[in-house]
Amino acid sequence: MSSFHISISATALSALKSRLELTTFPDELDDAGWGYGVPLADIKRLVARWRDGFDWRKAEQQLNALPQFTRDIEVDGFGVLNIHYVHKKSEKGQGLPLLSDCISIGPGGFFEAQKIIPLLTKVHEGSELPTFDVVALSLPGYGFSEGPKKKGFSIMQYAEVAHKLMLALGYNEYVTQGGDWGSTITRQIAYTYGGKYSKAWHTNFLLTSPPPDDESSKYSPVDKEGLERFKNFDQFGSGYFIQQSTKPQTLGYSLADSPVGLLAWIYEKLVGWTDSYPWTDDEVLTWVSIYWFSRSGPAASIRIYYEAMRTRQEVGDTPPSSIPLGTSNFPKELGRIPKSWYPHVGNVVFEAEHNVGGHFAALEQPEQLVADLQQMFGKGGSAYGVVPGRDGYGT
Secondary structure, eight states: OEEEEEOOOOOHHHHHHHHTTOOOOOOOTTTTTTTSOOOOHHHHHHHHHHHHHOOOHHHHHHTTTSSSEEEEOOOEEEETEEEEEEEEEOOOOOEEEEEEEETTTTTTTTTTHHHHHHHHOOOTTTTTTOEEEEEEOOTTSSSOOOOOTTTTTOOHHHHHHHHHHHHTTTSSEEEEEEEEEHHHHHHHHHHHTTTTTTEEEEESSOOOOOOOEEEEEEEOHHHHHHHHHHHHHHHHHHHHHHHHHHHHHHHHHHHHHHHHHHHHHHHHHHHHTTTOOOOOOOHHHHHHHHHHSSSSSSGGHHHHHHHHHHHOOOOSOOOOOOOOOOEEOOOOOSOOOOOOOOOOOGGEEEEEEEESBHHHHHHOOOHHHHHHHHHSTTTTTTTSSTTTTTTTOOO
């Protein structure tokens, strides 16, 4: 294990500025709005800020306030990968061990950790709220983790890395939380390592394929509305998924060579997948800069789509686990599955409904997401005491 601080070289910063100065913008139709993609005015504004006003050193300092480390993890059939992660212990000194993928994968990298980790580890004097020891890794190919060099690194391997990291940190029993790809990966952890090691899991993006005994006549209005959102996403918002899951290398040249191309590719999702979250330009640019300065480059982060498709795990097709499962539903998520499908995902023992929030719940609504975890794992909760001796109330 080694301590880690982000320190992007002056040469890399200068090279980025030079590329931004040479940007060629496309034309745009009159009154195109968001119908054709990211508006030109938005990208021009963000590029100008990135080139002349954005202070990466300030963003770097804020990110480095998180306790970061790297560690070598051996993956069966793929050799040793050097993994970057955040590890923050409870203020009580011993919390419930939580592997939190909601803040480590997808477009955000570990950017969301700045909001949610302090809430998870904080002691609430005079309350009965549990605290957590939080581990948030940058998955291989994301952020500052080393990327795999061989084909076939799929959901099982991401789960293996996460599990072995927890064991290496001394957490032989732990719980997990995941959103975006983290939902699929934590589900794999629950299935493969559930019972002995993984004791419970929570997700804010519950996914599965339609079960064979599906009966749409039993759907509630909420079920129907959730499936309609999925349908709309599939028709109007899934082009990126098709490209990344079929020919990721072709797209990778553009993402690795053009910072503006990378910016537009990610910014579209940041706006479209949130519940009117009031992005600041510097938040967007910090998020995208983590991709630009990532250890393996932006192209490495999209290969998970290709590999998951090849193993048919892109929508959470891993068999269900019997360990406790909790879910938090946010209204502007990409969609939601009917409740009748829940048994095909796992043993749902906790469910929370929210009236605000979208896909990036840990960023948009960190207090609500943390409150759900505290309720699920706290005293009287449906998963209280799943890790004996590490219930989040220790000293």
